[in-house]
Amino acid sequence: GENVEQHPSTLSVQEGDSAVIKCTYSDSASNYFPWYKQELGKRPQLIIDIRSNVGEKKDQRIAVTLNKTAKHFSLHITETQPEDSAVYFCAASKSGGATNKLIFGTGTLLAVQP
């Protein structure tokens, strides 16, 4: 069935360091991969996404890479700041269908130590 694995479950870094979160998806038909940031008690907020026709996408301190062959995608945050502390979820979806449901990973709790 459709599944997304996410690692690590927790990640602690010093302010200014980089953070990397990795996800693996099972459904090879997946072609849209968003990343959501969820602060405690708040809604998930989209921070970046990538489609399967692109290998890498960058937005300021955040980048996402995709390896379709290996069915891996990763989130990279550089120059981390305390306000980056949150739970990060990756997700996979089949774009263009009638549903486009998101299958989420299990989440990574990122703690940025000042």
Next chain:
Amino acid sequence: EPEVTQTPSHQVTQMGQEVILRCVPISNHLYFYWYRQILGQKVEFLVSFYNNEISEKSEIFDDQFSVERPDGSNFTLKIRSTKLEDSAMYFCASRTGGATDTQYFGPGTRLTVL
């Protein structure tokens, strides 16, 4: 910037009671979703809705669940006879459709079943 809204923010109910969770998607969006998140766990897809009908539902979405778009703005999730295990945060999401895959999430309704 338009946002998805949800009411109530917190609902407490007794086991066996019916609850209705309400959502107002972003006004020009055509695709609507319900997800749930049990405390400390990942976000799980429940159901998608397009053109006034369910387009896909998960195994979680059994006969006790139903969705409705009673007018041009509201999108509701009804649980007929709540169980303890229905306690979770329920998120509504919407997207425009077409080439746009981004789903925008509401702030969630925390449902507590006693």
